[in-house]
Amino acid sequence: MNEEIIEKLKQAIDPEKLKTDAATLQERRRDYSAPNELADLQGRGAPNPACVVQPENTRDVVKVVNVCRENKALLVPFGLGSGVCTGIVATPETILLDMSSMNRILSIDKHNLMATFEAGVRGSDAENALAKEGLTTGHYPQSIDLSTVGGWVSTRASGQFSSAYGNIEDVVMGLEVVLPNGEVLETRLTPRAAAGPDLKHIFMGSEGTMGIITAVTFSLRWKAEKQNYTAFYAATMEQGFELQRYIIQSGWMPPVMRQYDTTETKGKFEDCARGEDCIIIMVHEGPAARVDAEIKACQTLAKELNCDQAPVKTVTDWLEVRNHVGGFTEFLKRNITLDTIEIAATWDRIGPIYNNAIASLMEVDGMLSAAAHSSHCYRSGINLYFTFVAQVDDPSKMDATYEDCWRRVMQATIEGGGGIAHHHGIGRVRRDYMSAEIGASGVNLLRSLKKTLDPANILNPEVLIPHE
Amino acid sequence: MNEEIIEKLKQAIDPEKLKTDAATLQERRRDYSAPNELADLQGRGAPNPACVVQPENTRDVVKVVNVCRENKALLVPFGLGSGVCTGIVATPETILLDMSSMNRILSIDKHNLMATFEAGVRGSDAENALAKEGLTTGHYPQSIDLSTVGGWVSTRASGQFSSAYGNIEDVVMGLEVVLPNGEVLETRLTPRAAAGPDLKHIFMGSEGTMGIITAVTFSLRWKAEKQNYTAFYAATMEQGFELQRYIIQSGWMPPVMRQYDTTETKGKFEDCARGEDCIIIMVHEGPAARVDAEIKACQTLAKELNCDQAPVKTVTDWLEVRNHVGGFTEFLKRNITLDTIEIAATWDRIGPIYNNAIASLMEVDGMLSAAAHSSHCYRSGINLYFTFVAQVDDPSKMDATYEDCWRRVMQATIEGGGGIAHHHGIGRVRRDYMSAEIGASGVNLLRSLKKTLDPANILNPEVLIPHE
Numbered sequence: 001m002n003e004e005i006i007e008k009l010k011q012a013i014d015p016e017k018l019k020t021d022a023a024t025l026q027e028r029r030r031d032y033s034a035p036n037e038l039a040d041l042q043g044r045g046a047p048n049p050a051c052v053v054q055p056e057n058t059r060d061v062v063k064v065v066n067v068c069r070e071n072k073a074l075l076v077p078f079g080l081g082s083g084v085c086t087g088i089v090a091t092p093e094t095i096l097l098d099m100s101s102m103n104r105i106l107s108i109d110k111h112n113l114m115a116t117f118e119a120g121v122r123g124s125d126a127e128n129a130l131a132k133e134g135l136t137t138g139h140y141p142q143s144i145d146l147s148t149v150g151g152w153v154s155t156r157a158s159g160q161f162s163s164a165y166g167n168i169e170d171v172v173m174g175l176e177v178v179l180p181n182g183e184v185l186e187t188r189l190t191p192r193a194a195a196g197p198d199l200k201h202i203f204m205g206s207e208g209t210m211g212i213i214t215a216v217t218f219s220l221r222w223k224a225e226k227q228n229y230t231a232f233y234a235a236t237m238e239q240g241f242e243l244q245r246y247i248i249q250s251g252w253m254p255p256v257m258r259q260y261d262t263t264e265t266k267g268k269f270e271d272c273a274r275g276e277d278c279i280i281i282m283v284h285e286g287p288a289a290r291v292d293a294e295i296k297a298c299q300t301l302a303k304e305l306n307c308d309q310a311p312v313k314t315v316t317d318w319l320e321v322r323n324h325v326g327g328f329t330e331f332l333k334r335n336i337t338l339d340t341i342e343i344a345a346t347w348d349r350i351g352p353i354y355n356n357a358i359a360s361l362m363e364v365d366g367m368l369s370a371a372a373h374s375s376h377c378y379r380s381g382i383n384l385y386f387t388f389v390a391q392v393d394d395p396s397k398m399d400a401t402y403e404d405c406w407r408r409v410m411q412a413t414i415e416g417g418g419g420i421a422h423h424h425g426i427g428r429v430r431r432d433y434m435s436a437e438i439g440a441s442g443v444n445l446l447r448s449l450k451k452t453l454d455p456a457n458i459l460n461p462e463v464l465i466p467h468e
Numbered sequence: 469m470n471e472e473i474i475e476k477l478k479q480a481i482d483p484e485k486l487k488t489d490a491a492t493l494q495e496r497r498r499d500y501s502a503p504n505e506l507a508d509l510q511g512r513g514a515p516n517p518a519c520v521v522q523p524e525n526t527r528d529v530v531k532v533v534n535v536c537r538e539n540k541a542l543l544v545p546f547g548l549g550s551g552v553c554t555g556i557v558a559t560p561e562t563i564l565l566d567m568s569s570m571n572r573i574l575s576i577d578k579h580n581l582m583a584t585f586e587a588g589v590r591g592s593d594a595e596n597a598l599a600k601e602g603l604t605t606g607h608y609p610q611s612i613d614l615s616t617v618g619g620w621v622s623t624r625a626s627g628q629f630s631s632a633y634g635n636i637e638d639v640v641m642g643l644e645v646v647l648p649n650g651e652v653l654e655t656r657l658t659p660r661a662a663a664g665p666d667l668k669h670i671f672m673g674s675e676g677t678m679g680i681i682t683a684v685t686f687s688l689r690w691k692a693e694k695q696n697y698t699a700f701y702a703a704t705m706e707q708g709f710e711l712q713r714y715i716i717q718s719g720w721m722p723p724v725m726r727q728y729d730t731t732e733t734k735g736k737f738e739d740c741a742r743g744e745d746c747i748i749i750m751v752h753e754g755p756a757a758r759v760d761a762e763i764k765a766c767q768t769l770a771k772e773l774n775c776d777q778a779p780v781k782t783v784t785d786w787l788e789v790r791n792h793v794g795g796f797t798e799f800l801k802r803n804i805t806l807d808t809i810e811i812a813a814t815w816d817r818i819g820p821i822y823n824n825a826i827a828s829l830m831e832v833d834g835m836l837s838a839a840a841h842s843s844h845c846y847r848s849g850i851n852l853y854f855t856f857v858a859q860v861d862d863p864s865k866m867d868a869t870y871e872d873c874w875r876r877v878m879q880a881t882i883e884g885g886g887g888i889a890h891h892h893g894i895g896r897v898r899r900d901y902m903s904a905e906i907g908a909s910g911v912n913l914l915r916s917l918k919k920t921l922d923p924a925n926i927l928n929p930e931v932l933i934p935h936e
Contacts (some may be wrong), residue, residue, distance in 0.1 A: 033482035112814040112848045156662035167660060169901055173848060183909035188813045190887025191849035192635060193893055194673055194907045196914055196932050200671035205662055219848040222717060247582055249690060251754045254875060256899045282563045289761035344658045346580040380580045380641060381659035381688040417659025426663055441651035445921075446664055452920040453913075464664050 002050040002093060005073045006363060009053060009095070012063040016344075017101070019052040024434070028052050028098055031083035033429065034339045038398055039329045047078070049090035054101035062096070063180045065212060068095055068458050069180060070396050074459045077208040079151030082325075084340070085427025087155070087463050097212065097284045099110075101148055105129050106215065113220040114173060114189070119150025119213045130220065137218045138165030141423075142323055150213040156205035158423035163248065163377040164255035164285065165221065167423065168204065175200050176215035180454040189217055202449065207425055208460035211454050224285035226332050229315035230254075231296055232307040233277040237261055238351050239305060240278045241374075241382065246301045248377050251293050256283035258318070259309060261354070263371035264387075266423045268318075274309045280307070281315045305443045328347040328437045335350055336368070338389040341409045345418030346381040350374075357412035364405055365392040376422060383422040410436075434466050470518040470561060473541045477521060477563070480531040485569070487520040489772035496520050496566055497558045500614075502807045505865055507795045508913065517544070517558035520571035526682045529565070529646045533680060536563055536926050544928045545676040547588060549620030550793075552808070554897025555623070555675050567618055569637075569936065570854040570926050573597050573684065576811060576824050582657070583642060586608065587681045589616025592847040605686045606633030609891075610698045610791055615820040618681045624673035626890070626891035627853065628790060630845060631716065631845040632723035632753065632883055633689065635891065649924040668874035670917065675893055676928035678921050698722075698766055700775040701745040705729055706819050708746045711817050718847050720762050725753035727823070728785070729840035732855075736786075741763065742778045748775070749783045765777035799857070804836070805870045806857040809877045813886030818842075822852055824881035832873055834859040844890060851890040878905035880902075896930045900936050 001395050011017055019025070025048035030036040055061045061137075068075040077097045078088055090096060102118040105126070110133055111114065117126050130136055139159035141147060152158070153175065153271035158167045164169065164397040187200055200365045206218045234240030240259040247254065247333045266273045273279070282298060331338050345353050354372060357368065361370035369389040376383040388405045392398050404430060413420055414436040421430055421437070435443045446465050450457070477486055488495070493516035498504040507513045518541075523529045536543040546556055558564060570586040571593070576581065577603055585594050598604055605725045607627035610616060618880050619625070621643065626635045633639065642655045655668055667765045702708030708727040714721065727748040734741045741747070750766060752759045767777065787916035799806050813821050822840060829838035845850040856873045860866050874897060882890055884902040889898055889905070903911045914933050918925070 049925055056488060109814050111818075114814065114848050141647045156666075158660070158662070169666070179909065179913070181912075183912065185875055185909045185913060187910070188887050188905055189814060189885075190652065191814065191846035192626070192812055192844065192851070192891075193889055193905070194891045195627070195887065195889045195898070195902065196673050196675070197671070197678070197917070198624075198637070198669045198673065201666045202913075203665070205664050205666065207664070210665070219846070220848065221719070224719065251689070251758070263549065287761070287765060289765065289866055291721070293757035293761050294753070345658065346582065346657065348577075348579050355578070376660065378659035378687070379689065380582050383660070389614065391650065403619060413551045417657075418665065419656050421661055421663045423660075423662045430663070437656055437661070438667065439654060441647065441653045442655070442667055444649075444651065445653060445667060445670075448920045449665070449917075452916045 002204060005067065005071050005095065006051050008067050008071065012067050012077040013060050015348055016061065017054045017056060017259060019054065019087035025049055025054050028081065028096050031081050031086065031088040031130060033084045033086040033427070034328045034337070034402065035086050035429065036089065038332050040334050046089045047092050049096040051094060052096045052098050055100045056101065058176060058178060058184060061212050061214055061402045062182050062184065064095070064097060065180060065271055066182045069182065069456050072456050072458060077212050079120060079148035080146050082146035083425065083427060085425045087425060087427035102150060104213065108133055108135065110135065113142060114217055115220055116217040117361050118215055119147045120148050123147050123149060123152065127157055127204070134223050135220045135225055137171055138221045139168060140172050142325060145323060146325065149216045153204050153213050153216055154207055155425035156423065158376055160375065161255035163257050164253040171215060171218050172200065173219040174202070174217035175213055177203050177211040177213050179211045180459055192210060205425065207464045209426065210459065211462050219303050226281060226288040226291045227283060227285045228291050229314055230282045230284065230295055231310035231314045232280045232302045232451060233310050234280060234307050235277060237278055237354055239293035239307065240280050241347065243252050243280060243302055243305050243307050244377050244382060246305065247298055247314050248379055250297065250301065252297055254282040254284050254294060254298065255279070257377045258373055258375045260370050260373040263369060264315045264373050264388050265307060268313050279310050279314055283315060290348050335395050335398065336389060337398050338390055338403070338404065340385060340387050341406065341407065342383055342385045342422040342424055343413040343418050343420055344383040344422040349417045350382055350384060353413055353418050356416060357386060358411045360412055361388050361405060361407040364401065366393065366401070428463055431464060473535065473539050473563065474519050476535050476539065477532060480535050485522045485524060485528065485771045486637055487522065493517055493519050496546050496549065496564050499549050499554065499556040501552045501554040502796050502870065503554050503867070503897065504557065506800050509800050514557045515560050517562040517564040518560060520566050521563045523567045524569065524785055526644060526646060526652060529680050529682055530650050531644050532563070532651045533648060537650065537924050537926050540926060542929070543926050547616035547678050548590065548614050550614035550811060550897065551893065553893045553897045555893060555895035568616060570682065575599055576603070578603065582685055584683055584685040585617045586683055588616050591615050591617060591620065602691050603688045604691055605639055606689045607636060607639050610793060615793060615794065617684045621681050622675055622685055624891065624904040628843065629723035631725050632721040639686050640668065640684060641687040642685035643671060643681055645671050645679040645681050647679045648913070648927055655860055673893065675895065675932045677918055677932050678927065682819050689834065694756040694759045695751060695753045696759050696763060697751055698763055699747060699749045699780055700770045700780035701742055701778050702748060702775050703745060705746055705822055707775065708748050709815065709818060711748060711770055711773050711775050712845050712850060714773065716847055718765065718769065720765055721752040721765065722752050722762060724749070724840055725845045726843045728841040729839050731837060732841050737782050740782050747778050747782055749786055751783060778922040779915060803856060803860045803863050803866065805866050806861055807870065807873070808853060808855050809874065810851055810853045810890040810892055811877065811881040811886050811888055812849060812851040813884065813891040817885045818850055818852060821881055821884035821886050825854060825877045828876040828880055829856050829873060832858050832869065834861065834869070835839060854917050896931055900934050901933060
C-alpha cells in the first residue's frame with residue numbers, strides 16, 4: 001500500500017522531493033512533547049513515517065494533497081517539530097509533509113508594513129530579514145528559533161510581547177491554504193473586511209486538520225523607537241495580578257508583563273528575590289514619549305498597590321535567556337516527569353485556579369516542584385503558565401504520573417471556569433478536554449467542519465477533535 | 469402552508485410571542501437599504517412576512533429554529549433593521565425572528581471589564597448602561613441608536629473609534645449562538661485561547677446565514693481619562709493618507725482619524741474649509757499623559773508633511789452630528805438615487821482606487837456628487853467611504869443607475885486590489901462580487917459551511933453567498 005502511494009507521489013512531483021532515507025524519516029516522526037520524548041526513551045517511540053515529502057511550492061502541496069485524498073493516505077504537515085502538545089506522531093502509513101522546505105521570503109513591503117513568507121520559513125529567519133529593514137512582526141514566541149510561521153498560525157501561537165502587539169491572530173493579515181479538496185484559498189490582502197465570516201479563522205489553530213497553510217502575510221511594525229524596563233515586587237500572586245489588572249485596565253499596554261510566583265522568583269531571579277515575594281517584570285516599548293509616560297504611570301500604580309520597585313536586572317536577565325528552551329531528556333532519564341501547561345482565565349478566576357492547581361499538583365507522589373508565572377495580559381484576564389516536575393519511583397509509572405499532573409491542572413482550570421489552553425494548542429494531550437472548553441455543541445461543530453473540509457479524514461486526524 | 473407552520477410555532481412557544489398584525493409585519497419586512505426604500509416608493513416593496521416571532525429567551529429561539537428546520541420554513545433574524553446592504557427582504561413565507569425582543573442586559577462586570585447582553589439590546593441602551601458605571605465597549609457605529617449588539621456581530625460592524633479600539637471582532641469576547649440544528653453554542657469566556665479554530669468567527673459576519681446570535685459578551689474599557697482633538701489640512705488626498713500612515717505606523721493610535729476629500733470638506737465644514745484642501749480630524753483618548761504625547765507627535769508629523777493645523781471646531785462639529793443618519797426617501801422621491809459604499813485597501817492602493825472610483829462615478833449620467841472620506845485606519849491600509857448622488861431623468865431608470873454606480877465602485881476597488889466591503893457587510897447588494905473578494909475557493913468554502921450548518925437552507929438564504 002505504502003509503495004503504491006509513494007509511486008503515485010513520485011509521478012505527481014519531482015521524485016527528489018520525496019525522501020525515504022532513515023535519517024530524514026527519523027527526524028520528522030514526532031513533535032517535541034514530553035510524551036513523545038519519553039516514548040522514545042522507553043523504546044516505544046513514534047515509528048518512522050512512510051515517507052517525507054518536501055514540497056517546493058504551493059503547486060507541489062496541491063499535488064500531494066490530491067494523491068493523498070484520492071488514496072485515503074494519512075497526511076501530516078510538519079514545520080520544525082517544536083510543538084509540545086503531541087500534535088505530531090507518525091504512523092508507518094503517514095505521508096509527512098515537511099513544510100520547512102518551503103522557506104522563501106516572498107515579499108517585504110515597507111510602505112504598507114506587510115510581509116509574506118512561505119509557511120516553512122523559520123521564525124527567526126523571518127524576524128532577521130525584517131530586522132534588516134528596521135521592521136518586526138511583533139510576534140516573538142519562545143520557540144522563534146525552532147518554529148515556522150506556518151506553525152505559529154496552525155497552533156494559534158502567542159509571542160512574548162503579546163500584551164501590546166497581540167497574538168498571532170492579531171498580526172496575520174492573510175493566509176494561503178491548500179484545502180483538502182485540492183483548491184487553494186488565498187485570502188484578500190485588505191486591512192479589514194466585513195465580507196462574511198473571516199475564513200482565516202478556520203485554519204488558525206486547526207493544527208493541520210483542516211488544510212495545509214502554505215503562506216502567511218503579516219501586518220508589521222517598525223522597530224520601537226524606545227525600549228525600557230520596570231520591575232516590581234508583590235507580596236502575593238493576588239497583589240501582582242491586581243497591579244497588572246490596574247495597568248492594563250487603565251489603558252496602558254506594556255508589551256511584556258510577566259509575573260513569577262514565589263517558587264519561580266527564587267529559581268529564576270536568585271540575585272533579586274526578596275523573601276517570599278513574587279516578581280513582576282515589564283518591558284515598555286514604543287514612541288519615546290509614550291514609553292516615558294507609561295513607565296511613570298506603572299510606577300504610580302505600583303506605589304498605590306504597595307508594590308516596591310525591583311531591580312531592572314530581572315528584566316534584562318530575562319531578555320537574555322528568554323528563548324532558551326530546556327530539554328526534557330535528562331530529566332526523563334532520571335525518572336522525572338515534567339511539563340509546562342498554559343491556561344487562561346478572567347481576573348476573578350485566575351487566583352483560585354492558581355491556588356487550586358498548585359495545591360492539587362503538590363498532592364502528587366514525588367512532586368518536586370509545582371510553580372507558575374503569567375506572561376500574557378488582557379483587559380479581562382490573564383494567562384498562567386504552570387511547570388510541574390515530579391520524580392517517579394517506578395519508570396513504568398512515568399506516563400500515569402504525567403497524565404495525572406495534566407488532569408489536575410485541567411480540572412482546576414475547568415472547575416475554576418478558565419480556558420484550558422492559552423497558546424500551545426490542543427494536540428493529543430488536551431484533546432479529550434475539548435468538550436469542557438467548547439461544549440458538546442462546539443465539538444459537534446468542529447466535527448462537522450472537519451467532515452465538510454476533509455471528508456476522507458486524511459489530515460492529521462488524531463489531534464484536536466475528540467473521538468466520537 | 470403558512471397557517472400550518474404558524475400553528476406549529478404557536479404550539480412550540482407562547483402564542484403571544486407570535487405576531488401577525490399588519491403594523492408589526494409591515495415594520496419588519498426589510499432593512500434600511502436604498503433599494504428597499506425605492507421599491508417601497510415604487511409600490512413593489514418587500515411583502516409582509518408570514519409572521520413575526522418575538523422570542524423572550526434562547527429557549528424560544530431553539531424552539532423556533534427547530535420548527536422552521538423541521539418544516540423547511542424560511543427564518544430571517546432581524547435586529548432593528550438598520551442594515552444598508554439589502555440583507556433583509558421578507559417573502560410571504562418568511563418567519564421573521566425579531567431579536568429586538570431579547571433586550572436584557574445580562575451582566576456588567578467591573579472587575580473583569582466584561583458585559584453580556586442579549587443580542588437584541590439596542591446599541592445605545594448597552595452603551596448607556598455601561599456609561600452609568602464609567603464603562604464603554606469602545607464600539608460606536610453611526611447606527612448605535614438604530615442597531616442591536618447582535619446585528620453588530622452579524623454584520624462585522626466597525627465603530628467610529630476603531631483605529632484604537634478595534635472593530636467588533638476585537639471587542640467581542642464571547643457569543644451564544646443557536647445553531648440551525650437546534651444546538652446552542654456558548655463560547656468560553658476566556659481572554660484568549662489556542663483551542664482550535666475560534667468558532668465565533670463562523671458567525672461574525674454571517675448575516676443570519678449560519679446561526680442565530682442570542683447573546684454577546686464584550687471586553688470593556690473604562691471611559692478614557694482624557695479626550696482631546698486635532699485637525700489638519702492636506703492639499704491632496706494622497707498627502708492626507710501619508711499623514712495618517714505616518715501617525716499609525718509610528719505607533720500612535722488616535723481612536724478617530726477621518727479624512728474628507730475636497731467635496732466633503734466643503735460640504736461638511738463650510739466654516740473651516742480652505743481652498744481645495746482636504747480636512748483630517750482626529751480624536752485622541754486615553755490616559756492624559758499619553759493623549760498629550762500623542763497630540764504633540766501628530767502635530768510634529770503634520771508639520772513634517774506640510775499639513776497645517778485646522779480648527780478643532782471641525783472635530784467638535786463632527787462629534788455633534790456624527791450619529792445623524794440621513795434618510796433616502798426625500799431624495800428618491802425626486803428621482804435622485806444615492807448611497808454610501810465603503811471599501812478598504814492597503815496604503816499603496818487606496819489613492820488610485822479613490823481616483824478611479826470617483827472618476828468612474830462622475831461619468832454616470834446625472835451624477836450630482838461623488839465624494840469620499842476615510843474613517844478607519846490600520847498599519848497596513850485604510851478604508852474609504854464613498855457617497856454618490858445621481859439624478860435620473862426617468863424614474864424607471866432609478867434601479868439601473870443605482871446598480872451602475874455600485875458596479876463602478878466595486879470595479880475600481882477590485883481592479884485596484886482593494887477589499888469590497890469594510891464594515892457594512894455583503895447582503896444582496898455586494899453578493900455577486902464575493903468571488904472577486906474571496907475567490908472561487910472561498911465561495912466554495914462558504915457554501916460548504918452553509919450546507920454543513922444549515923442543510924435545509926432555511927436561514928436568510930439569499931444573502932452573502934452567491935448563487936451556484
